[in-house]
Each structure stands twice: as C-alpha cells, then as structure tokens.
Amino acid sequence: YTEAWDKDKTQIHVMPDTPEITLSKQNMQNYSAYKYKEGYRKQLGHHIGARNIEDDPKMVWSMHVAKIQSDREYKKAFEKTKTHFSSPVDMLGIVLAKKCQELVSDVDYRHYLHQWICLPDQNDVIHAKKAYDLQSDNCYKSDLEWLRGIGWVPIGSLDVEKAKKAGQILSDKVYRQPPDTIKFTSVTDSLAMVLAKHNAETMNKV
Numbered sequence: 001y002t003e004a005w006d007k008d009k010t011q012i013h014v015m016p017d018t019p020e021i022t023l024s025k026q027n028m029q030n031y032s033a034y035k036y037k038e039g040y041r042k043q044l045g046h047h048i049g050a051r052n053i054e055d056d057p058k059m060v061w062s063m064h065v066a067k068i069q070s071d072r073e074y075k076k077a078f079e080k081t082k083t084h085f086s087s088p089v090d091m092l093g094i095v096l097a098k099k100c101q102e103l104v105s106d107v108d109y110r111h112y113l114h115q116w117i118c119l120p121d122q123n124d125v126i127h128a129k130k131a132y133d134l135q136s137d138n139c140y141k142s143d144l145e146w147l148r149g150i151g152w153v154p155i156g157s158l159d160v161e162k163a164k165k166a167g168q169i170l171s172d173k174v175y176r177q178p179p180d181t182i183k184f185t186s187v188t189d190s191l192a193m194v195l196a197k198h199n200a201e202t203m204n205k206v
Contacts, residue, residue, distance in 0.1 A: 053059045
C-alpha cells in the first residue's frame with residue numbers, strides 16, 4: 001500500500017477545470033493585456049496625428065519612397081534585358097516588314113538614266129530637234145500670235161453688204177452732189193428764164 005503511494009507522491013495531478021487553475025489563467029490574461037497597453041498609455045498625449053495620410057509629410061514621403069523603390073525593383077529586370085533583343089529572321093512579321101520596305105523603297109522604284117554624250121550634227125539629234133520644234137508650244141502658237149489682231153471678214157457676206165449700204169447712205173458726197181457734175185439742159189424761153197433775165201437787166205440799170 002505504501003509502496004504505491006511512494007511512487008505516486010512524486011507526480012502531480014492537476015485538474016484543468018479547478019477554480020484555482022481557472023482563476024490563475026484569467027489573471028495571466030489580464031496581466032498580459034495590461035502590459036500590452038502600458039506602452040500605449042505612456043504615448044498618449046505625446047504624438048500629434050493627422051486626419052489622413054496625405055496630411056502627414058513624413059507618411060507622404062515614405063509612400064513616395066516605397067513607390068519609387070517598388071518601380072525600381074519592378075523595372076530592374078526590364079532595364080537589364082531591354083537592350084538584349086533577338087528575333088528569328090524568318091519570322092512572319094519581319095518577312096512582311098522587309099517586303100513592305102522593298103515596295104516602298106525609292107531606290108528600286110527610280111532607275112536613273114545613264115549619262116551619255118552625242119555630237120550636235122548627228123542625224124538622229126537633228127531629227128529629234130526638228131520633232132521637238134514641231135511639238136513645241138512656241139512653234140505651235142507662232143501662227144496664232146501672227147494672226148492676232150488681224151480682222152478677216154468674207155467678202156459678200158450679209159454684214160459686209162449692210163456696212164457698205166450704211167456707208168453710202170451716210171456719205172456726204174452722195175447726199176450732196178455738186179451741180180456741175182449733173183448734166184442737164186434748160187429751155188431758154190421758159191417763163192422762169194425770161195423773168196430771171198428781166199430782173200437781171202433791171203438790176204444792172206439801177
């Protein structure tokens with residue numbers, strides 16, 4: 001009997017739901033909360049806060065630095081690899097770009113004529129000059145320049161005959177014909193002639 005008690009007396013058997021254990025746990029929790037809030041109670045009245053983050057310059061600067069650092073870390077890999085670019089030469093996009101460049105290129109589109117020298121008295125040169133003169137605007141318009149200002153009316157047309165008739169009607173020579181050009185004869189024993197002679201004699205006597 002005592003042997004079993006001697007073995008068991010060195011071991012402690014505690015029931016977790018005893019009032020003493022429950023009270024001890026509660027006191028430990030209260031003491032921990034008190035120690036946790038002790039630093040907060042000491043800082044009360046020593047710090048002036050802001051309404052939001054934008055009102056605090058230090059917080060704004062911290063956010064700006066964090067943003068810059070984040071962008072720098074984000075772009076670090078890109079900055080390292082942006083100059084190292086390789087693409088296959090037979091890629092469809094590159095082939096199409098080369099084809100479009102060939103179509104748009106001005107080098108293959110324009111084929112400049114070669115420079116050559118010929119004698120001015122060659123038959124083909126003379127013939128070319130003659131053909132060029134015939135096709136030239138100056139030679140083409142030379143007849144027109146010569147005829148410019150020269151009036152031309154067909155003889156015997158209605159307008160020409162009207163102009164001639166009007167000129168004859170308005171002509172002073174035709175309207176007033178001199179008497180010496182008119183051939184006429186008068187009767188010497190007519191009443192008018194006898195009276196004229198008698199008056200002439202009377203005037204002479206006076």
